[in-house]
Amino acid sequence: MTIISHRLQEILFAIENAKATALAAQNVQLLAVSKAQSADAVREAALAGQRAFGENYLQEALDKRTQLMDMDLIWHFIGPIQSNKTQQIAKHFSWVHGVDRLKIAQRLNDARPVDSTPLQVCIQVNVSDEASKSGVHIDEVATLAQAVCDLPRLTLRGLMAIPEPTTDARLQHQQFKRVRECYDGLLALGFKLDTLSMGMSNDYAIAISEGATIVRIGTALFGSRAPKT
């Protein structure tokens, strides 16, 4: 067994345990965050059964995809989205987390090839009230959600969040809970959603206990990342 396949089994086991601490039964999917990891590392995880991979940097992701064309993988774009990258993102990814303004949603919609299934998107919500952080303010989520639902080449699946990093477990719970309450608010308004993308290597068990359905895990699976040059 390789290190990556061993860690993958451990994480899947920890996810199952964390599900038992959640208020309601939920599906939880592991998104393997492979940014700054080699195509070989992705292949190793894929051979161990992992299919969904998350990438932050377009060019790096496209290079890796080319090397892994023989594998049947599902690619999620989870990084910040620049306008001039929407064309390629819409063409080469199945999912985009991190949509936080209408202009980006429109550009993704317009660029999604007609022969592909609609692009699956999550709206990124800002629960930390930091002006510098990306993500739409909680009060503006419903308006953006409606606008995204009106775009035919996109399918709104739910919300994504990257809470302020903290080791204070109480604060971690609180931030994830705010995302879940925002999500529940959208469900109450009639939006058909099934995805709450939150939780990373250091806090995914807490995110699951607060309702996460996709956890985005990099370091805990692949080990530390090489610094980006």
Ligand SMILES: *Cc1c(COP(=O)(O)O)cnc(C)c1O
């Ligand atoms: C890098 C990254 C992750 C993974 O972080 P780890 O701490 O390595 O698990 C998850 N989500 C996003 C948006 C990221 O940029």
